Amino acid sequence: MKVLKGQDILALGFMTFALFVGAGNIIFPPIVGLQAGPHVWLAALGFLITAVGLPVVTVVALAKVGGAMDALSSPIGKVAGGILAAVCYLAVGPLFATPRTASVSFEVGLAPLTGDSPLALFLYSLVYFIVVFWVSLYPGRLLDTVGRFLAPLKILALAVLGIAAFALPAGDIGVAEPAYVAAPFSQGFINGYLTMDTLGALVFGIVIVNAIRSRGVTSPQLITRYAIIAGLIAGVGLALVYISLFRLGSGSHAIAAGAGNGAVVLHAYVQHTFGSLGSGFLAVLISLACLVTAVGLTCACAEYFSQVVPLSYKTLVLLLAVFSLLVSNLGLTKLIAFSVPILTAIYPPCIVLVALSFCKEFWYSQRRIVAPVMLISLLFGIIDALKVAGLAHWLPNRLANLPLSEQGLAWLVPTLITLAGAFICDRLIGKRQEALA
Structure with missing residues (x-):
């Protein structure tokens, strides 16, 4: 060898x-x-x-x-x-x-x-x-x-x-x-x-x-x-x-x-x-x-x-x-x-993709977790990107003032919430499939 x-x-x-x-x-x-x-x-x-x-x-x-x-x-x-x-x-x-x-x-x-x-x-x-x-x-x-x-x-x-x-x-x-x-x-x-x-x-x-x-x-x-x-x-x-x-x-x-x-x-x-x-x-x-x-x-x-x-x-x-x-x-x-x-827009989904690749043993289906979490991180990353580009006036007030928005990390909280929701759904669907089997 x-x-x-x-x-x-x-x-x-x-x-x-x-x-x-x-x-x-x-x-x-x-x-x-x-x-x-x-x-x-x-x-x-x-x-x-x-x-x-x-x-x-x-x-x-x-x-x-x-x-x-x-x-x-x-x-x-x-x-x-x-x-x-x-x-x-x-x-x-x-x-x-x-x-x-x-x-x-x-x-x-x-x-x-x-x-x-x-x-x-x-x-x-x-x-x-x-x-x-x-x-x-x-x-x-x-x-x-x-x-x-x-x-x-x-x-x-x-x-x-x-x-x-x-x-x-x-x-x-x-x-x-x-x-x-x-x-x-x-x-x-x-x-x-x-x-x-x-x-x-x-x-x-x-x-x-x-x-x-x-x-x-x-x-x-x-x-x-x-x-x-x-x-x-x-x-x-x-x-x-x-x-x-x-x-x-x-x-x-x-x-x-x-x-x-x-x-x-x-x-x-x-x-x-x-x-x-x-x-x-x-x-x-x-x-x-x-x-x-x-x-x-x-x-x-x-x-x-x-x-x-x-x-x-x-x-x-x-x-x-x-x-x-x-x-x-x-x-x-x-x-x-x-x-x-x-x-600013594309970094969050890339960070999510890399981080979740180390956690695949914790859930039944990678796709159920990674796809929705990456999507949300991208959407809120785009919101951060619009603010960086000076286009915050295009956004509704609620989106322009999200938690950590001033720090350029508006994507972080929604991404973590989505991860928690996707994890719960993965557990429920996984157990249901095991029961059917």
């Missing part, structure tokens, strides 16, 4: 970590740290739940079913599962996350050096997606190209930044924004959505499993074990990165007060701490971090859609790279503004 060596397992963990750490992972924690002020660690706790805990749990859930998202979503039926999978793949692929990796790496790393012109963005994104296309053509080599080469470089750069954040703070912690004074934990929880890591985990599952299989491992038990280990290594790495970036942001009040996003905070800190070399270092760090994530997302999307549309893997890699190139040239601000409401 083929097994992985210790160095292969470590490379797999590094690869998984590198796939997750992209644009959002680097730019969102600093702004949370800056705006949360003295409440930074309570906000960090909420953020770590959605940006570390949920992705790791998702990797474990997928590993248990072989890595494919359709196996995880089977309780809601083939059609609904296919729609959910397509939405997730498109969201973390060519519509939002993949183009965002190019936009962020340009605006944070290169624009301060070259100027923020449309031509500079186009030329940068063209070269960027040519590299993404070339590396993504050979998914079987990901463990070598990413796990053994790109990931260690990325980890080294992040380690330098993380150590600097604690050893060389830019200043004292500032005053918290009103939203973080009122509800720091829930603000951190919602901001964790923006990293897209849970959605990323849903699509990276098959990439991780295929990387294990590329080494000749065929045992389902071993594949599951290695995928879980990789997820845990990635989770520890993510937590360390986030904690250091929270510290970086919280101590940057003196140099980045009033910053509108984490990119500004990060650039101000690096410039302050590392001087003229800082901008070059930041450009390399961001580009490397984003490039690895873009490769993983492109591989995952091409792998999935090659099974549902009559196009080859290589053709899809080309189409995804070209489409992502075009979308990335819309600019970072438009991408983030458009993506936040969509993510």
Whole structure:
């Protein structure tokens, strides 16, 4: 029986970590740290739940079913599962996350050096997606190209930044924004959505499993074990990165007060701490971090859609790279503004799907539980999304003022109530069927 060596397992963990750490992972924690002020660690706790805990749990859930998202979503039926999978793949692929990796790496790393012109963005994104296309053509080599080469470089750069954040703070912690004074934990929880890591985990599952299989491992038990280990290594790495970036942001009040996003905070800190070399270092760090994530997302999307549309893997890699190139040239601000409401709507059913996959022994029928609970979480997630999009005036007062609505968690209470009702119905129907038998 083929097994992985210790160095292969470590490379797999590094690869998984590198796939997750992209644009959002680097730019969102600093702004949370800056705006949360003295409440930074309570906000960090909420953020770590959605940006570390949920992705790791998702990797474990997928590993248990072989890595494919359709196996995880089977309780809601083939059609609904296919729609959910397509939405997730498109969201973390060519519509939002993949183009965002190019936009962020340009605006944070290169624009301060070259100027923020449309031509500079186009030329940068063209070269960027040519590299993404070339590396993504050979998914079987990901463990070598990413796990053994790109990931260690990325980890080294992040380690330098993380150590600097604690050893060389830019200043004292500032005053918290009103939203973080009122509800720091829930603000951190919602901001964790923006990293897209849970959605990323849903699509990276098959990439991780295929990387294990590329080494000749065929045992389902071993594949599951290695995928879980990789997820845990990635989770520890993510937590360390986030904690250091929270510290970086919280101590940057003196140099980045009033910053509108984490990119500004990060650039101000690096410039302050590392001087003229800082901008070059930041450009390399961001580009490397984003490039690895873009490769993983492109591989995952091409792998999935090659099974549902009559196009080859290589053709899809080309189409995804070209489409992502075009979308990335819309600019970072438009991408983030458009993506936040969509993510707010689709995150709740994804969280429900992953969480309930660990509880299937508690009920007779998965479909009776998962389908209605996911549906309710989606409907109320859409209500949260309308509020985020500034369309709360479309909603009746009762829906606009649901419990936890101000925290962006209006979906939580109705979902738990639906789960309790579905569980009772499942018990009653299950016992009745046993009696008839």
